[in-house]
Amino acid sequence: MATAPFNPKALVASAWKIIPFFQSRNISATVRLYTKELGFTLGSEEPHFASLFAGPKAASNIYFSLCREESEFRASSAMIALGAEQHEALYAGLLAKREQTQDGGLSESETFKIVQEIRNEEWGFRQFSIADGDGNQLTFFRFLEGSNGEELWGGGEHLH
Template identity: 85%
Template sequence: MATSFNPKSLVESAWKIIPFFQSRDIHATVLLYTKELGFTIGSEEPHFASLFAGPKAASNIYFSLCREESEFRASSAMIALGAEQHEALYAGLLARARDAGTGSGLSAEPTETFEIVQEIRDEEWGFRQFSIKDRDGNLITFFRFLEGSNGEELWAGN
């Protein structure tokens, strides 16, 4: 008698997901994500980088170098933040875009490193979010829940 295969019970053990993005310049990508967005370097090689943020590297992105323009594909990811941190990150990025003379990035040229492509707003599905594109066109949407936990217990030492 064959045993029952239940993939749901197996993937319930998942504890992390790591999106894999492409980059046209690994070092420039690392500078953007560390200096402008606050990520930490896990590793940086000429053809690969691992960048992370949050407790236990909860938000981790891998980047691989893509030299062939015809093979380049931009990717996207969503990153959940605490409520106060979400608002402060948006305000800081908006100020940097304005300082660079780009306004919000929505109706002007992007900065050399990022462009705000969706202003902060509340969505009907219960998120408050904004989106940026990096220099390669990869889309990062930062969000927080309008109701419920926004991870504050992770920073409170609980």
């Protein structure tokens, strides 16, 4: 019996999710920031690991592992696509939270910084970026033209 030639493209075409793996210097502070300030949902939390997610079927999932050795710490980054209206509302809300937290006495590990203000990019994205207290960066984007995922999660019905 002849074996089909190895075709990695056909095999990875079944991919349905990607999960970036970030490092954290303090898992509890990371969980508080991502759930309380950024709206993620906690999947699981252990002393050395956390899983946080957003979107339908946890489409945007990030794993965090505790890094105890400062010399081994490496910040990471990921991009998260949002619906057009939600993208704009999230940015406005984070701007307001930034104003509140500057006077709120939160520790640096419990806050975020907007490291790129919202702007349109020549490659067709409208995006902004934040960094958590460890320097991990999330870029939230939407397409300037075409689909912004509404067909996946039902459009604006999830707005609060």
